[in-house]
Amino acid sequence: MPAAEILIRVDGGHVIGLGHIFRMRALAHRLIGNGFSVALAVRRETPGETVLREAGLVVHGLADDEAFLPLAQTCGAGIVILDVLNTSVDLLRALRRAGIRRLVTLDDEAGGLMEADLVINSIVSLAGRYDATACRAQLCEGPAYMILQPEMARSGPPRPVPDRARRLLLCFGGSDTRGLSARVLSALGALPGPLDLHLNLGPAALQGQGLISARIASPHPVTVMRGVPDLAACFRNMDLVLCAGGIMLYELAALGVPAAAIASEPHERATIDFFVGAGCVLDLGYYETLRPSDLTARLASLLDSAARRRDMARCGPLLVDGGGLERCVRLIGKLAA
Template sequence: MATTPAASAPARIIFRADGNATIGLGHLVRSLALADMVRPLAECRAAVQAPAPAVRQLVREAGVALWELPVLEPAAEAPLLAAQLCPTDVVVLDGYGFDTGYQQTLAASGCRLVAIDDLRAWPMAVELVINHSPGVTATQYRAAPGTRFCLGPDYSLLRPPFLTQARPPAPPAPIASVLLCFGGADPQQLTQRCLALLLALPALREVGVITGGAFPHSDALQTLAAASPTKTVRFYANVAADEIVALLHQYQAVVCPASTILIESLVLGKAALTGYYADNQRHLAAYVQEHQQAYSLGDFTALSEVALQQALVQGLEWLAREPRQPYAPHLAPEQLRAEFRRLLPA
């Protein structure tokens, strides 16, 4: 175990997030996007349990130092991590297990705490809460009176290529090409389900499929593509952020969960069919549907194959005829930097 850093040590911003084939890579991706925004202020590190090769690649591409942690339950990890922190550190938590007790244990080291939180599942013992989901207010959180909040699409945690190429929605048009992206791991195997159903639609001529290093079913996707020789199917693995931007521009619409990839797509003005398979995606899926920003298919896991195909057809028809509203017309990365500047030592 390393010794406790001195209180006079250089300031660090430590992003505590995990990514793997079970939980996906979304927490890590948005944490690294925030790291890019605040990197001019202090050294940034990504603290990850037992990082897989795909995670190592993401962190390396982000230009952030990797801090490898052993696999422990949050209650066991918190005191070990706290022992290596000091008051000059800012720790950003993004994950399902970093509850009030975990936060309080880290705060006892004197560090400053930030939470990227779209769960609202427990009282917050942090100084700043970031939630880029739309329609969320501070009154929905249980937090101390001095807690600050950065809430809503203006604070979208986007990697640089998405921030620089933000644009309003494209006009409605018939959809003949679709990009399918259910994250780097896709634990629900929704890529395979949706690809099979999309290839059966006569109006679609081309489908692109993005997967990551944690995706375990590539052979099944290749088999589906081979069984549809009249369709053009292209596969893209371990795609960097600038390449994802290029692919989103190449295809007319994207099919994706209501997670970071949806926000990235909408900021680029893309037509999108979305839905949810986790509770923390439900709100965003409902919001973009209600505000005419994208078409939600609902709960992917509750739809039969027939119902899912009907929903895909209805969604493509909706994208072909309905004008869409902008998702985040006023992005504010400079305000996020200002909040971190306030937390760091002068």
Template sequence: MNPTPRSVLFRADGNAQIGLGHVMRCLALAEMLGPDYARRFAVVQPAPAVAQLIEEKGVIIISIQTDEATEFLNLIDSTDVVVLDGYSFDTDFQRAVRARAKALVYIDDLVTGHQVADVVVNHAGGVTEYDYRSEPYTQFLLGPHYALLRLPFFTPKTPVPQEGPIFVSLGGADPGDTTLRVLRGLANCFRTLKQEWRVHVVVGPVQQNRQAIEAMQTDFKHLKILSSLTAEQMATELLKCQLAITACSTVAYEVCSVGRPLIAIQTAENQKRLASFLRQNELIFITLTGDELLSQFVSAFHVGLTSNQAGFRTRFVQNQRRFFDGQSPERFRALFNRLTA
């Protein structure tokens, strides 16, 4: 008789309003754990595109009707390790979950509140356990060595292609329409520099302004719009590019893990700490806020793409490799093997 699979229950939400970051981090972890675990994922009324993302990973999706605690608590078995990722899961909610589960893992990026989970994961750099208030038993897994990335982004590093396209990705939902502003900024750069580069822009499954993005094709000679890429396809696009322009979110970590020159844009307040870490450790050329896009984008792009004096671009890629060693999957599997034992 086969042994009962170890059980992990995920809880996160994602849609066009709040983005897909919480869901994608949980899916990255589910993928690292693999089919040796019985993986379930509870989402409040998931859109078809979100449900498909989850089911494609071999994870059972559970559609719940509200974000009230009771409905989710009734799903928890005493053998489950529960993983929470979301800003609505306050201390009281976490206590209630932990009382029912075998163990509780909380994925965080705000560094607020009192932590009661058995394990807190925050892959942002520059964070220490002393930044948190927590219970004595809480274990902290912090920084890029615990990067929550999908498996294809842990590929062996390759040299940066000199003639590759410009890669643009501002998240799965992009509620602030930053993709459109970046494309307008690039068009302005090309006119200012009197030169054209190929541009590959990735839009997510719940991107609300797809039509306006497609209309930008008249401003470029070579604009390729890609949608709903698999992790493998996304990693391939990154490997082909000579420069990436992304949000200061998980996609920036994907670029760093692959090892490519990067301009990062802070599109939300919760990205401020990560933006600071990327900038201070010289993992990126520059971080911009949304308000700085028009005023500073031309100079940022010019530095990022055309500067290579004294190995300028190479230095940033080498710094990325110091922090992203490709061992996150092994570290997380060791953790969950212990929690589910």
């Protein structure tokens, strides 16, 4: 087994999405570029494992969660990074006993606050939900620390904002766990044209009969995409992106692309509220209570308001500057010194 100075634990698939996989892929590549040896541990035979292997990274497939500790004990890592949401105190203590010198956790309201050396909580819905004053770890929080792909930052002049938004992208993450693509596509049929609809299906998204039927029934032309080679360029080419309330909100804000978001998980409601307060997102509601008439009513006014969409495009990069990857690499580099 090749030695790894840094071992990253992460998962991703249809149920939990692929956002954490993509950001750990970006972090791994940048750490390798800075001279570190990096390996990743992920559940075996999952879309997350496929994405990481296709990126040319060293990947250890795990049969289950219990297989991670033996791997960490034998792989020779000095730093373990856990991007698994709330971590177990018992696991972190076991990693310490196994000789792991430094522990880093992400989006962690649990064990990492007491047992890790560094906690990076970039998901803004976490703010204020724990007692940071009792945190033993170095705590860095907020959108300044969101790890994004390097291309997810605005470069050059912003795209002109048309009087009416016509090019709409539906992009509900790597897995579209809640089946939002079909529901939203059906609702958009009530909006007047012309609309040019684009639907991006992530690596773990399923194209069931409901989605196929919605696409066929749509009065607007629908272009279905999968495996888009440059998603940032695709975002920049749209007048408005409809998405969930995860990491994609940070990407769109950094790019200066107006967004309308549906919360697909309870914690995403707070994240969307934060972005709404910053002026760069329209809230379309919670997926369980989403009514097509409400969605179309909220969207209609935004489609017709160039001024609102221009403000959204301006506010996004002020909130998310795209420098989170470099900040996190510097923090991890200091731990390794």
